[in-house]
Amino acid sequence: MSPIPRYHSRLRQTPAERRAESHPLTWRLREDGRRVTLDDYLAGDGYAAVREVLGEGTPETVIATMKAANVRGRGGAGFSAGTKWSLTLTGDDLPRGYLVCNADEMEPGTFKDRVLMEQLPHLLIEGMILGGFANRSRQGYIFLRGEYREAARALARALEEARDADWLGPDIAGSGFDFDIALHTGAGRYICGEETALISSLEGHRANPRAKPPFPGQSGAWGKPTVVNNVETLCNVPGVMRHGADWYQALSGSLSEDGGTKLYGVSGRVARPGLWELPMGTPAGELLERAGGLSDGRRLKAWLPGGASTGFLLPEHLSLALDFDTIGDAGSRLGTGLLTVVPDDQPMVPLLRNLEAFFARESCGWCTPCRDGLPWTVRLLAALERGEGEPGDVTLLEDLARDLGPGRTFCAHAPGAAMPLASALAHFRDEFTAGIAPSRTPRAVGEEG
Numbered sequence: 001m002s003p004i005p006r007y008h009s010r011l012r013q014t015p016a017e018r019r020a021e022s023h024p025l026t027w028r029l030r031e032d033g034r035r036v037t038l039d040d041y042l043a044g045d046g047y048a049a050v051r052e053v054l055g056e057g058t059p060e061t062v063i064a065t066m067k068a069a070n071v072r073g074r075g076g077a078g079f080s081a082g083t084k085w086s087l088t089l090t091g092d093d094l095p096r097g098y099l100v101c102n103a104d105e106m107e108p109g110t111f112k113d114r115v116l117m118e119q120l121p122h123l124l125i126e127g128m129i130l131g132g133f134a135n136r137s138r139q140g141y142i143f144l145r146g147e148y149r150e151a152a153r154a155l156a157r158a159l160e161e162a163r164d165a166d167w168l169g170p171d172i173a174g175s176g177f178d179f180d181i182a183l184h185t186g187a188g189r190y191i192c193g194e195e196t197a198l199i200s201s202l203e204g205h206r207a208n209p210r211a212k213p214p215f216p217g218q219s220g221a222w223g224k225p226t227v228v229n230n231v232e233t234l235c236n237v238p239g240v241m242r243h244g245a246d247w248y249q250a251l252s253g254s255l256s257e258d259g260g261t262k263l264y265g266v267s268g269r270v271a272r273p274g275l276w277e278l279p280m281g282t283p284a285g286e287l288l289e290r291a292g293g294l295s296d297g298r299r300l301k302a303w304l305p306g307g308a309s310t311g312f313l314l315p316e317h318l319s320l321a322l323d324f325d326t327i328g329d330a331g332s333r334l335g336t337g338l339l340t341v342v343p344d345d346q347p348m349v350p351l352l353r354n355l356e357a358f359f360a361r362e363s364c365g366w367c368t369p370c371r372d373g374l375p376w377t378v379r380l381l382a383a384l385e386r387g388e389g390e391p392g393d394v395t396l397l398e399d400l401a402r403d404l405g406p407g408r409t410f411c412a413h414a415p416g417a418a419m420p421l422a423s424a425l426a427h428f429r430d431e432f433t434a435g436i437a438p439s440r441t442p443r444a445v446g447e448e449g
Contacts, residue, residue: 034119035118035119035121035154035157035158036119036120036121036122036123037161038122038158038161038162038165041120041122041123045242046122046123046126046238047122047126047167047173048242049126049130049237049238049239049241049242050126050129050130050167050172050173050238051173052241052242053130053133053241054133054172054173054175054177055173055175057133057241059090059133059134059135059136062085062130062133062134062241063082063085063086063134064082065082065240065241065244065245066080066081066082066085066134066237066240067080067082067083067086068082068245069082069240069244069245069248069249069259069260070082070245070249070257070258070259070260071233071236071237071240071248071259071260072258072259072324073229073230073233074112074230074231074232074233074236074262074263074336074337075102075193075229075230075232075233075336076107076230076306076307076309076333076334076335076336078258078324078334081229081233081236081237084217084227084229085131085134085135085227087215087217088135088136088217088218088225088227089217089218089219089225090135090136090225096136096137096138096139096224097135097136097137097220097221097224097225097226097227098137098139098140098141098220098221098222098224098225098226098227099128099131099132099135099137099139099140099141099226099227099229100140100141100142100143100195100198100199100202100220100221100226100227100228100229101124101128101140101141101142101143101228101229101230101231101234102143102193102195102198102228102229102230102231103117103142103143103144103145103148103151103231104143104144104145104186104189104192104193104198105145105148105193105231106145106188106189106190106192106193106362107190107193107306107307107308107309107335107336108307108308108340108355108358109267109268109304109307109308109336109338109339109340110265110306110307110336110338111265111267111275111338112231112232112263112265112275112336112337112338113230113231113232114148114151115263115275116231116232116235116263117144117148117151117154117155117231118150118151118154119154120235121151121154121155121157121158121159122158122161122162123235123238124142124155124231124234124235125158125159125162125167125168125181126167126237126238127233127234127235127236127237127238128140128142128179128181128234129167129168129172129179130237130238130241131227131229131234131237132179133177133179135225135227137179137227138178138179138180139179139180139181139182140179140180140181140182141181141182141183141184141202141221142155142181142182142183142184143184143186143192143198143201143202144183144184144185144186145185145186145188146185146186146187146188147188152183152185155183156183159181159183162181163180168180168181184202186201187201189201189207189362189364190358190359190362190413191207191208191209191362191363191364191411191413192207194209194411194412194413195216195228196209196210196212196216196220196411197209197210197364197411198228199216199220199221199226199228202221203221203222206364207364208364208366209364209366209410209411209413211410216228232263236248236260239260240260245259248260251279251280252279252280252281253279255279255280255281255282255321255323256279256280256281256321256323256326257323257325258280258281258323258324258325259280260279260280261277261278261279261280262277262278262279262280262282262322262337263275263276263277263337263338264276264277264278264282264287264322264337264338264339265337265338265339266287266288266290266291266338266339266340266341267338267339267340267341268339268340268341268342268343269294269295269296269298269341269343269346270288270291270292270293270294270295270341271291271292271293271294271295272290272291272292273291274290274291275338276290280322280323281321281322281323281326282321282322283318283319283320283321283322284303284305284313284317284318284319284320284322284339285318285319287322287339288300288303288318288339288341294341294343298343298344298345299315299343299344300315300318300341300342300343300344301315301342301343301344301346302314302315302342302348302424302427302428303317303318303339303340303341303342304332304335304339304340304342304420305322305327305332305333305334305335305337305339306327306333306334306335306336306337306338306339307335307336307338307340308340308355308358308359308416308420309333309335309359309416309417309419309420310327310332310333310334310335310416310419310420311331311332311333311419311420311422311423312332312342312420312423312424312427313327313330313331313332313423314427317330322334322337331423332419332423333419347431348424348428348431348432349381349384349385349431349432349435350385351424352381352420352421352424353378353381353382353385355417355420355421356374356377356378356381356417356421357378359374359413359414359416359417360374360375360377360378360417362413363413363414364413366410366411367409367410367414369403369404369408369409369414370404370409370410370413370414370417373400373403373404373414374404374414374417376400377397377400377401377404377417377421380393380396380397380400381397383435384432384435384436385435386435387435387437388435388437389432389435389436389437390436390437391436393432393435393436394425394429394432394433394436397421397425397432398422398425400418400421401418401421401422401425402418402422404417404418405418405422
């Protein structure tokens with residue numbers, strides 16, 4: 001497996017890694033960490049999948065292969081990409097829709113998509129061409145986080161190279177298929193990670209989520225069928241179409257029923273923070289070992305499996321496979337698959353106050369539980385952090401975490417914010433109750449701390 005320079009560490013490969021002839025994401029990377037140019041990419045069989053699929057395949061065969069490979073969305077939800085594509089509204093009497101790449105990577109602790117776009121932009125472009133063909137789209141958009149300026153430069157240059165070489169535009173590879181991609185830079189809103197809020201922003205409106213149904217696959221951008229996929233998800237498509245579903249499934253071997261590899265990462269107080277492409281289902285403990293364990297003799301207190309909107313797990317969970325279902329059964333979510341470690345000397349209350357302040361600030365304010373509930377959690381946590389909490393505050397936080405949960409708000413923003421709060425209260429309740437001042441009386445409903 002070729003390394004991701006600056007983030008990847010050269011460590012002993014696992015048996016599952018040795019079984020794979022190549023990995024679908026990182027095997028074409030240059031050793032010096034620079035952007036892979038079009039010439040570099042073509043030398044590694046780049047765009048071969050596009051030539052083959054557009055020459056001999058059909059949208060139906062692409063979707064069937066994606067389903068058989070069990071490519072699940074790498075943006076956090078884990079929904080089958082092939083199934084998502086199969087639900088797109090199509091028909092000769094319908095206007096052509098859009099394929100949108102969600103590159104608004106703002107999940108705290110996550111940086112995998114940035115590395116792919118900065119160093120392997122042509123892999124993303126090839127995946128989007130194949131996705132556009134499968135969904136009968138003629139126009140794609142990359143919705144990029146505004147702060148990712150280096151990624152914007154790499155993508156803009158790669159798009160220019162692809163057009164000059166006729167990999168984008170009319171009649172790609174002489175196939176008769178027309179497809180182009182526009183780069184759209186966002187203004188820096190976490191809520192744009194939600195696909196319908198992203199579509200609203202792409203159209204030039206305020207980034208508010210939309211009611212579903214209709215789902216974007218039926219009525220999305222400008223009222224047309226629209227498919228939204230994460231960067232890493234789309235980067236898996238060329239490998240699947242080039243080598244087949246069985247090859248992709250074999251990459252994860254017996255570790256997981258989810259196919260392929262995953263870009264996993266570790267951040268926090270570890271010896272070697274980094275990013276690795278490993279078989280899906282790699283145990284969390286192995287990933288922590290690759291990061292060199294915690295730094296300066298610290299011990300692990302808890303960890304987030306994939307960004308701030310996932311639930312805390314404990315050291316005894318390190319043996320779990322890092323896949324969608326296993327982590328879900330443990331009461332959390334795989335999310336983006338980039339672990340954030342919490343050392344034993346880190347108090348949980350200020351940590352949660354910081355996380356919830358982020359979620360409160362990034363709320364679009366569309367629905368009441370999110371708009372009012374999240375700032376309320378911040379005020380309560382701040383009071384507990386100062387040692388000025390009142391009796392009942394911890395129970396009130398538990399009630400708020402429940403009321404912000406799934407099915408009670410317009411989109412998944414508030415449930416994502418509630419998951420780390422609820423899990424921290426469950427595992428470390430004593431740290432929260434320690435912030436209650438002995439002489440205080442119960443707080444009146446709605447009273448600020």
